[in-house]
Amino acid sequence: MNKFIPLIFLICSFEVLSDETQIDFNNDAYPFSSEAHEVLFYSLLNELRCPKCQSSNLAGSNSPISNDLKREVYELVISGNTSKQIKSHLVQRYGNFIIYNPPLEPATYALWFGPFLLILLALLVISFVRKR
Amino acid sequence: MIPEIGHIILISHLVLSFIGGTLPLVAVYTKSKYFYIPVKKLSVFLFMLILMSFMILVYSFLVDDFSVAYVSQNSNINLPTYYKFAATWGAHEGSLLLWILAMNAWLIGFIFFNNSKDEDYTSTVFSIACQVMFAFSLFTLFTSNPFERILPIPPLNGADLNPSLQDIAFTVHPPLLYFGYSGLLIPFAIAVAAMLFRKDIKEWAGNSRPWTLMSCSFLTMGIALGSWWAYYELGWGGWWFWDPVENAAFVPWLLSVALFHSLIASESRGVFAKWSILLSIFAFATSLLGTFLVRSGILTSVHAFALDPERGLFILGILAFFIIGSLLIYSIKDLENQPTHSYELSSKEFGFLLNNLLLVILAVSILFGTIFPLIYEAITDGKQISVGAPYFEIILFPFALALGLLQGVGLYLSWGSSSSFKFLPRLIIESISIFALVLIILFILFDNLYLTSFATIFLFSWILMGTLQISKKRNLNYWSFLRKRAAVTFAHLGMAILTLGVAVVSSYSLEKEIIMAPDDSIEFGNQTILFKNTEEIMGPNYFSKSATISFSDGSNSYDVLTEKRTYIPSGQLTTEAGIKTELFQDLYISMGDNLEANIWSFKVQIKPFIRWIWLGALLVAIGSLLAGIKRVRRV
Amino acid sequence: MKKVFDILPLAIFIVLLVVLFSFLSEKDDQLETALVDSSFPEFSLFALSDDTKILSKKDISQLPALINVWATWCIACRVEHPFLMKLKNESTLAIYGLNYKDNRMKALALLERDGDPYEFSIFDFEGRLAIDLGVYGAPETFFVDKDGVIRVRHVGVVDEKVWENKFAKYLDE
Numbered sequence: 001m002n003k004f005i006p007l008i009f010l011i012c013s014f015e016v017l018s019d020e021t022q023i024d025f026n027n028d029a030y031p032f033s034s035e036a037h038e039v040l041f042y043s044l045l046n047e048l049r050c051p052k053c054q055s056s057n058l059a060g061s062n063s064p065i066s067n068d069l070k071r072e073v074y075e076l077v078i079s080g081n082t083s084k085q086i087k088s089h090l091v092q093r094y095g096n097f098i099i100y101n102p103p104l105e106p107a108t109y110a111l112w113f114g115p116f117l118l119i120l121l122a123l124l125v126i127s128f129v130r131k132r
Numbered sequence: 133m134i135p136e137i138g139h140i141i142l143i144s145h146l147v148l149s150f151i152g153g154t155l156p157l158v159a160v161y162t163k164s165k166y167f168y169i170p171v172k173k174l175s176v177f178l179f180m181l182i183l184m185s186f187m188i189l190v191y192s193f194l195v196d197d198f199s200v201a202y203v204s205q206n207s208n209i210n211l212p213t214y215y216k217f218a219a220t221w222g223a224h225e226g227s228l229l230l231w232i233l234a235m236n237a238w239l240i241g242f243i244f245f246n247n248s249k250d251e252d253y254t255s256t257v258f259s260i261a262c263q264v265m266f267a268f269s270l271f272t273l274f275t276s277n278p279f280e281r282i283l284p285i286p287p288l289n290g291a292d293l294n295p296s297l298q299d300i301a302f303t304v305h306p307p308l309l310y311f312g313y314s315g316l317l318i319p320f321a322i323a324v325a326a327m328l329f330r331k332d333i334k335e336w337a338g339n340s341r342p343w344t345l346m347s348c349s350f351l352t353m354g355i356a357l358g359s360w361w362a363y364y365e366l367g368w369g370g371w372w373f374w375d376p377v378e379n380a381a382f383v384p385w386l387l388s389v390a391l392f393h394s395l396i397a398s399e400s401r402g403v404f405a406k407w408s409i410l411l412s413i414f415a416f417a418t419s420l421l422g423t424f425l426v427r428s429g430i431l432t433s434v435h436a437f438a439l440d441p442e443r444g445l446f447i448l449g450i451l452a453f454f455i456i457g458s459l460l461i462y463s464i465k466d467l468e469n470q471p472t473h474s475y476e477l478s479s480k481e482f483g484f485l486l487n488n489l490l491l492v493i494l495a496v497s498i499l500f501g502t503i504f505p506l507i508y509e510a511i512t513d514g515k516q517i518s519v520g521a522p523y524f525e526i527i528l529f530p531f532a533l534a535l536g537l538l539q540g541v542g543l544y545l546s547w548g549s550s551s552s553f554k555f556l557p558r559l560i561i562e563s564i565s566i567f568a569l570v571l572i573i574l575f576i577l578f579d580n581l582y583l584t585s586f587a588t589i590f591l592f593s594w595i596l597m598g599t600l601q602i603s604k605k606r607n608l609n610y611w612s613f614l615r616k617r618a619a620v621t622f623a624h625l626g627m628a629i630l631t632l633g634v635a636v637v638s639s640y641s642l643e644k645e646i647i648m649a650p651d652d653s654i655e656f657g658n659q660t661i662l663f664k665n666t667e668e669i670m671g672p673n674y675f676s677k678s679a680t681i682s683f684s685d686g687s688n689s690y691d692v693l694t695e696k697r698t699y700i701p702s703g704q705l706t707t708e709a710g711i712k713t714e715l716f717q718d719l720y721i722s723m724g725d726n727l728e729a730n731i732w733s734f735k736v737q738i739k740p741f742i743r744w745i746w747l748g749a750l751l752v753a754i755g756s757l758l759a760g761i762k763r764v765r766r767v
Numbered sequence: 768m769k770k771v772f773d774i775l776p777l778a779i780f781i782v783l784l785v786v787l788f789s790f791l792s793e794k795d796d797q798l799e800t801a802l803v804d805s806s807f808p809e810f811s812l813f814a815l816s817d818d819t820k821i822l823s824k825k826d827i828s829q830l831p832a833l834i835n836v837w838a839t840w841c842i843a844c845r846v847e848h849p850f851l852m853k854l855k856n857e858s859t860l861a862i863y864g865l866n867y868k869d870n871r872m873k874a875l876a877l878l879e880r881d882g883d884p885y886e887f888s889i890f891d892f893e894g895r896l897a898i899d900l901g902v903y904g905a906p907e908t909f910f911v912d913k914d915g916v917i918r919v920r921h922v923g924v925v926d927e928k929v930w931e932n933k934f935a936k937y938l939d940e
Contacts, residue, residue, distance in 0.1 A: 027654050029645035029724075029733050042643055046370075049518050051798060051903035055375055057520070059643075060368030062707075062724060064868060065903045068894045093901040095801035100520030102504075107512055111504050111519070115497040115527055122489050410776055417780070430790045441791050448791070452784055459777035463770075506790045514799050 030074050041077045044086060049098050135200050138188030139279040145181045146269040152262035156255035171258045175243045179236040186233050189278055190220050199286030202226060202278040208292035208701045210673035218303040219293045224427060225278035232268050234314040242318050245764045248339060253329050260321040267450045275443050292701035301361035309354025309381060315347025316388060316416040323412035324458050327465050333405040337398035344395060345760030348388040349753045355381050356749035367707040367722035369737045371745060374524040376431040379502045380422030383495045387415040390491035397484045401547055406467055417455045423447055430506060473548055480545040486538055494531040536591040539624060540598030558603045566593035577716055578640055578740060588635030595628040619762060623755025630748025636741035643737040650730050657738045659719060660684045666730055674699045679732060683712050683719045694723045718742050800920035801901055807911050808899040815866050815874055815888035822889055829861035834909040838869040839877050841905040847924040851884040864888030867897055867905050910937050
């Protein structure tokens with residue numbers, strides 16, 4: 001069923017948008033009017049997780065839910081949403097599980113600051129040991 | 133009948149490794165000749181046993197003996213013969229047999245090529261290794277027996293090998309990786325024996341160094357092959373996903389690199405004695421941990437084996453026994469009897485210290501990030517989170533930067549006293565020149581410069597010039613100089629090339645999802661892509677719908693085939709990508725969905741310099757193997 | 768001081784072991800819903816039974832209710848179906864269906880043949896309401912309380928046991 005979606009989309013958007021914007025089709029499954037939008041779209045596909053797959057991002061999955069989510073992301077991108085807004089939209093629905101970049105919150109402080117604290121700690125220990 | 137023989141041989145291996153794991157230790161401690169056993173002969177015998185057992189399993193695959201449960205789960209009559217051979221390690225049970233085989237191979241290598249005259253010490257190393265092999269044999273026989281039978285009515289055909297494993301890379305990636313993982317057994321056993329015997333640091337470090345280097349080499353090759361395979365097999369075009377199982381192999385790699393650098397300092401200068409011991413223990417621990425993570429089911433991954441908590445528990449038990457045991461010895465034994473030289477901050481020793489610090493903390497961070505989702509779920513009472521590529525890349529970057537800068541100057545440093553830093557201005561100028569040269573070449577090739585790649589490209593230049601050391605004053609001529617240091621030159625050069633590959637592919641890649649009907653063509657990058665036609669292909673155990681695509685850059689055109697395969701026994705679908713490999717880029721296309729009639733969606737990508745990543749890794753592996761082999765003969 | 772450094776690796780490792788051991792014991796493959804305690808989302812989709820009738824949130828009027836995501840391609844849904852029929856007959860709880868990415872004719876035929884436990888089914892061909900609900904497969908079942916707030920979501924078949932453990936308590940409120 002969802003494999004039809006890019007095609008239906010392509011045909012529909014061609015009819016709706018071709019007079020208003022200069023989208024150059026080139027057989028794009030996901031046509032964009034600006035390169036910035038295109039870059040944003042594909043980078044988001046790499047950062048978002050397929051909720052149903054064992055371990056895969058949207059870019060690497062052709063499962064129905066992934067295709068649906070790609071369409072959702074596409075529509076959000078061409079409506080002018082920012083990366084933050086799009087991720088927040090999806091997190092609202094699927095939880096933090098769906099983004100591969102964990103949020104910065106008290107529960108993840110250890111994750112984000114850990115490595116650098118460890119380096120600091122190690123340097124302190126070394127200088128302490130050297131003094132002796 | 134034959135599988136039973138394999139089973140019995142495995143049991144004999146169990147018994148003998150128990151004997152090998154206990155008697156020599158008793159003999160050493162009681163100094164009684166009564167318990168003496170010939171270690172060399174026993175190691176050969178053990179190896180022969182496991183080899184036979186393994187070959188019997190292979191044989192069962194090759195003759196389609198579906199009465200063996202493991203064969204029926206992982207093979208099929210129509211499976212091509214070379215895949216039947218590789219299917220031996222296609223799932224949990226068989227891969228364990230491979231692990232044990234690999235451990236035995238390393239042990240024989242150590243016993244025969246180790247020149248230590250201290251027999252007590254050698255027997256102890258042997259014993260500890262036997263204990264580990266015993267634990268694995270026990271695990272295999274009790275929870276994961278590959279020789280279990282389906283009787284009295286064996287199935288007529290098997291379920292088939294997982295289609296994504298039916299690939300050439302699968303015949304080499306697991307064996308290389310397992311040899312890498314299991315090789316860390318020897319440095320571990322040496323470290324424990326060194327503790328028990330209060331061995332001189334320079335001696336045991338020299339003993340351990342070649343084995344660490346060689347294990348690292350195999351790990352490098354195994355990981356690189358895994359990356360290459362994922363790239364062309366999964367259709368996504370990525371080469372590293374920070375998947376838990378990938379990380380489980382990367383962490384021991386990082387630690388083994390840290391270890392052999394530490395051993396260099398330990399052997400030459402007698403420093404880092406306790407640290408080298410600790411690192412030897414933890415390198416092996418993370419190797420076992422990797423095995424645990426992959427097979428216990430606590431982490432979801434494209435790779436995970438049988439999801440079985442009972443097996444996970446057993447592996448955790450093995451981990452606990454050996455690591456707690458060795459760390460207990462570490463805490464109890466007084467190891468502080470070695471006088472150490474002091475060293476300046478500008479010395480080679482300190483350089484190795486920083487190297488180890490960075491590598492180990494990076495390894496710990498990656499390990500932590502990998503299991504963090506589980507920790508998060510526990511502390512937030514059920515909420516779920518994902519920790520993936522974006523996080524790991526952000527963390528990796530500063531570490532890679534620091535390590536790369538260190539690597540560039542490392543070879544200029546001298547032991548002990550302050551090194552002269554006169555080389556620095558020259559190095560900077562050389563690096564900037566190469567950096568500029570690379571940018572010019574990239575601009576000519578790809579018409580673009582990306583700021584995001586600058587730091588990493590500079591790192592490449594820095595490491596390159598720091599390794600080649602063109603301007604360093606020497607007594608020999610340059611080529612003799614390089615020949616003497618062939619191993620380290622290869623290895624560091626490999627890292628440089630790998631870095632360049634990563635830099636370019638990360639910033640210069642292009643991708644797009646497209647829809648085409650036959651005879652459609654599009655412009656993409658500097659290529660014209662033409663969808664020529666589709667075809668139905670019949671393979672030995674699959675049928676496929678294939679699309680012939682031609683890539684042309686104006687002067688030449690080249691056809692690739694991308695397929696959607698349906699494997700007959702399992703009904704599983706795979707996508708095979710069509711790839712054209714050029715010197716400076718890969719052209720990559722994979723089939724998506726059949727939308728209507730002959731209209732298909734595709735994902736097309738251009739991946740510049742991606743092969744340089746694996747080329748670099750190959751050089752690293754060659755360099756470390758060379759270093760290991762040279763040192764075995766010397767010791 | 769030295770002794771502390773000597774025991775530290777052992778201590779750290781034991782902690783790691785305990786942590787790993789605890790992970791082995793708990794195993795829940797479900798994605799917890801992010802929509803707990805938020806209102807059921809707005810939507811505007813056709814009804815399964817009538818392709819000219821547009822349904823929206825206000826049509827889910829009998830609250831509390833179960834929203835069950837189902838499809839003809841979903842084999843587990845067939846397993847769940849008898850229990851839903853039982854629920855419909857034995858309790859006052861309304862069950863609404865969300866027909867997910869399905870073929871209309873097949874879906875109607877299935878309800879005709881096996882029975883229809885739903886007040887009505889929403890025809891979500893493109894899976895849009897499903898995305899707004901954080902659905903990633905079928906069957907899934909949501910409990911919506913008397914104020915239209917989602918309280919719990921179950922992924923997988925709802926049977927007697929799941930009902931007792933997960934849903935029953937919300938009925939009593």
